[in-house]
């Protein structure tokens with residue numbers, strides 16, 4: 001049995017590169033010591049992150065994230081229990097709208113383009129398709145931390 005937590009938030013620092021660099025550094029703090037897996041996407045100044053793992057690991061990272069001054073305006077999208085992990089091959093995959101824009105992806109299907117309003121299932125479908133296409137192309141993956 002695993003737990004998951006998915007939220008969105010707004011980055012405090014505007015420049016995308018600075019934010020990505022900060023996150024990359026911060027992500028190394030905790031994730032590699034745990035069996036957490038998941039996905040972080042940045043769309044403009046909005047982050048959406050899905051994390052999954054044991055109740056204790058998810059709870060600890062959630063606590064750190066909620067207290068992190070790097071972002072604000074956090075909205076919990078969903079949380080709960082799952083039988084199996086969705087991102088078992090990844091530590092914390094990271095993409096942003098320079099790789100693929102959620103807005104563009106959704107518009108292609110006629111679905112809600114605003115990442116702050118999108119449904120949990122649309123967000124997860126986007127993330128799962130991104131990992132599948134990375135695996136298929138064999139491209140180097142922009143991991144936030146090494147795969148466990």
Ligand SMILES: Cc1cc2nc3c(=O)[nH]c(=O)nc-3n(C[C@H](O)[C@H](O)[C@H](O)COP(=O)(O)O)c2cc1C
Pocket residue numbers: 009023026027028029030031032040047049061064065066068070071092144
């Ligand atoms: C949008 C966002 C996503 C983050 N994702 C992770 C993550 O996946 N893993 C992680 O260890 N820290 C992540 N962090 C950093 C944590 O908030 C925190 O700074 C870090 O885990 C260190 O926590 P600690 O100071 O309590 O040890 C993220 C921060 C932000 C703003």
